[in-house]
Amino acid sequence: MSQIIDLPLVKRLQRPSHSDKDGRGRVLVIGxxxxxxxxxxxxxxxxxxxxxxxxxxxxxxxxxxxxGVAVPEARIIPLDEALAGAAAQSDAVVVGASSTAEDGRPTRQFALAPGGAAYLLMAPAMTGLKPAEAQAFGGRLVLLASLAEMAALRGRGQDEVLSEPLEIAREVAAAYQAVVIMNDRDSQIVGADGRAWQTAGNVAALATGGSGDVLAGIIAGLMARGFAPVDAAVIGAYLHGRAGWRLSHDVGSVGFLARELLEEIPLVMTDLSTAQTLPGSL
Incomplete structure (x- = not known):
C-alpha cells in the first residue's frame, strides 16, 4: 500500500552549496x-x-x-492583483491563512500564473475549490488540510473521513489531480496517481498551533529547490516529523512551540545527509 522514501532522493537535501545556489529557487508566501x-x-x-x-x-x-522586521531576509510585497506577476517569477507559492479576498474571490485566483511554479494551498485557500479549478494548476498543486478540513472540502462527514482516511485522500487526489496531505497523528500523503505514504507515530506535540504553517513552508522550500510536488510533500512530512522528534527529546513530549521547529530543520537535513538508513518511518 505505502511507498518507501528513496534514500538518494533525501540525500539531495544537502548538495554542496557552490553547486546548489542556482537550483534553490524563490518562494512566494501569500496571506x-x-x-x-x-x-x-x-x-x-x-x-x-x-x-x-x-x-x-x-x-x-x-x-x-x-x-519586514521579523523576517528581514524576505521581500515584502503588497497584496493585490499583481500577485500573478510575483507568482510567475517564483518557483513555489504558498497560499495560506485568511486567503479570501475582500470581494469574496479566493486569493488563489489572483496568484495562479502561467509558468512552472508549484503551488501549495492550505485549508483556508481551498474554500470552494472545484476539481476543474485545481486541474488548471497542471499537476503542480499540493493540498494541505486536516481530516476535518478535507471532509468539508468533499462534503463528507468527519466520521466517514476518520474511518477511511486513505480512501478519501485518494479520492481527492484523483479528482483534483493534486498531491494531498491529510494531517492527523498519522498523516496520509497521496499522489494524483494513487501512490500513498503514511507517517507513523508523529509526536503528539506536533499538533500545536502553527505546526501546519511550518510544514507548508518546508514543502514549498523543497519545491523551490526542484523537488517534484509529490517528493517535496513526502520528504517535507518526514522532515517535519523528525524536527518534532528532536524537540520532543530536547524540550519535552508536549509544550514546544511551532517556531522552535524552524531551527531544527537544517539540523535534521544535515543528519540525513550522512545517514545510511532513514531513522523513523514513513
Missing part, C-alpha cells in the same frame, strides 16, 4: 487578514530554513512593517 502575520512568518522562515534562495511575502499593508 490575507491581520491575523495572518504568524502564519506568514512561520511558512516563510521554514522555506528559507529548508534551503530556498529567496523569499517574498505578500501581505496586507498593515503587516508590512512588522513582517
Amino acid at each position: 490575507e487578514g491581520l491575523d495572518a502575520a504568524g502564519a506568514l512568518l512561520l511558512s516563510g522562515t521554514a522555506a528559507l530554513r529548508t534551503g530556498a534562495r529567496e523569499l517574498q511575502i505578500a501581505a496586507p499593508p498593515g503587516l508590512a512593517a512588522s513582517l
Whole structure:
C-alpha cells in the first residue's frame, strides 16, 4: 500500500552549496487578514530554513512593517492583483491563512500564473475549490488540510473521513489531480496517481498551533529547490516529523512551540545527509 522514501532522493537535501545556489529557487508566501502575520512568518522562515534562495511575502499593508522586521531576509510585497506577476517569477507559492479576498474571490485566483511554479494551498485557500479549478494548476498543486478540513472540502462527514482516511485522500487526489496531505497523528500523503505514504507515530506535540504553517513552508522550500510536488510533500512530512522528534527529546513530549521547529530543520537535513538508513518511518 505505502511507498518507501528513496534514500538518494533525501540525500539531495544537502548538495554542496557552490553547486546548489542556482537550483534553490524563490518562494512566494501569500496571506490575507491581520491575523495572518504568524502564519506568514512561520511558512516563510521554514522555506528559507529548508534551503530556498529567496523569499517574498505578500501581505496586507498593515503587516508590512512588522513582517519586514521579523523576517528581514524576505521581500515584502503588497497584496493585490499583481500577485500573478510575483507568482510567475517564483518557483513555489504558498497560499495560506485568511486567503479570501475582500470581494469574496479566493486569493488563489489572483496568484495562479502561467509558468512552472508549484503551488501549495492550505485549508483556508481551498474554500470552494472545484476539481476543474485545481486541474488548471497542471499537476503542480499540493493540498494541505486536516481530516476535518478535507471532509468539508468533499462534503463528507468527519466520521466517514476518520474511518477511511486513505480512501478519501485518494479520492481527492484523483479528482483534483493534486498531491494531498491529510494531517492527523498519522498523516496520509497521496499522489494524483494513487501512490500513498503514511507517517507513523508523529509526536503528539506536533499538533500545536502553527505546526501546519511550518510544514507548508518546508514543502514549498523543497519545491523551490526542484523537488517534484509529490517528493517535496513526502520528504517535507518526514522532515517535519523528525524536527518534532528532536524537540520532543530536547524540550519535552508536549509544550514546544511551532517556531522552535524552524531551527531544527537544517539540523535534521544535515543528519540525513550522512545517514545510511532513514531513522523513523514513513
